[in-house]
Amino acid sequence: MTSLPEQAPKTKLGLVIDLDICVGCQACAVHCKEWNIAGHSGPLPDNEPYGADPSGVWFNRIHTFELVDDETGDSRTVYFPKSCLHCEDAPCVTVCPTGASYKREEDGIVLVNADTCIGCKLCSWACPYGAREYDDDEGVMKKCTLCIDRIYNETLPEDTRVPACVSTCPAGARHFGDLGDPESEVSLLVAARGGYDLMPEQGTKPVNQYLPPRPKKVPAEPLAAPRLTRDDDPGEAGLLARWVDKMLSR
């Protein structure tokens, strides 16, 4: 059934991504691919990974943006991981003609049933965020499953039952939890740090939240960089020393 659940799911599992902390190391994207290539929606295409024209499906992509303040000329670099936002009003779900694309009532996770997907690609057109990538090998659409095969996996130690991207982030920039529960750790974090939606004007009501980069700590005066000297630069050495340097450098 591609109609959204009649009652919005009370549990809204999702990610909170801290743009202040992310260092753009790509570890989350790599672990995502590593886990999911053999996971719920695996295998994922991975053509010519070391060749001239590599291609394939990834659920998580890390963009790097620069924000330049028009007035002050001040700029900052922001690493920006992007994956499925598991939207409450997911347009990818309602456009699906077969019912293959669906939003789970119990936890709000958006999934694709690979057995009934006809590969019409309309869901990827409907998603404003580019969260869906088509699998040419299997002829079906693929997307982030929020590691459904990890978070409910009782064979894994309990503290590792989080999405692969969250478990691997070395900087602690990714958090997983129930954003439908206002008392959950992730909800409190979002409230404390002013978490926000991507493209709210698209009306998708994303579950995943982004935490803004903290304001820059601008020093009162620009720091003077220490003078750098190179080993082969005699600089302000005395006459004798410069002469010795010149003779020995021949």
Place this chain on the structure above:
Amino acid sequence: MHPAKSVIFFTTASGAGYGLLFWLGLYGSLGLLPAGAWFAVVGFGLALILVTAGLISSTFHLGHPERAWRALSQWRSSWLSREGVAAIVTYVPAGLYGLAWLIVGSGTGWMVILGLLTALACVATVICTSMIYGSLKAIPAWHTGWTPAAYLVFAAMSGAVLLSLLGHLWRLPTVLVTDITALVAIAAGALVKFGYWHAIARAAPTSTAESATGLGTAATATRGKVRLIDPPHTMDNYLLTEMGYRVARKHATVLRDIVWAAAFVLPLGCVFVALLAAGVGGMVFATLAVLSMAVGLAIERWLFFAEAKHVVTLYYGESAA
């Protein structure tokens, strides 16, 4: 958006087929098409072949064409599903109407119901086709009332030039009516295309690189412009080949001129000459109108896809969409 050949052929061919069926249903019911069995065979045959070829071609771009039947199930929420259902339902009145015409000729009392039902079903199907695109908010150039208007008027227009050709081939006494219908429909088509291009050129962007990232907006309490300095992958991925199609914008002006000439001006002139020149001359010019419009509408549809910018491109260096 990537302009898939199968989808261009599907929307133009099935549009022309439904347009022709619409006019056969409406004008047949009004007694404006006094013609016998052969007219029915060719008219309905042509319309149903165009519709069917279009629908079959639309399954070519599917990853699993053998599962296409599943697409009929989600009509409650999906315009694509509604389109499939409407297309199949339309065969019923259209087929019965065509058969009845074949057997008893056009215009008898009870057949009017079938004719009008056929016309109505054609309108519904074309609206569903157009809303597959018109409902997508992520593609602002499509998410406008102009999209269903354009699909409807282009279906009517291409159907009308086909009907005008049939009118000349059968030397119908009402050929003046079918020619004038074609002229009016072409003029309406040109107006709608002008209005559409005007509207999308004037439209304020729906989303920006700033709203896509939150950077430089009140959400992050920051100011400024967002620039992509490092893309997430070195080669094009599915998103960029499917949604980041950029070739069209380079040639858009020339291609739009070709559309004006081939889809509107030439067919208008040809139908007008056909209207004045009876007999073989009329047949020749009515044929030229059809051929020119086929080329023009194919390019028009290519542009409709290729020119449309998807908001996902905001994550790949575009600043507004």
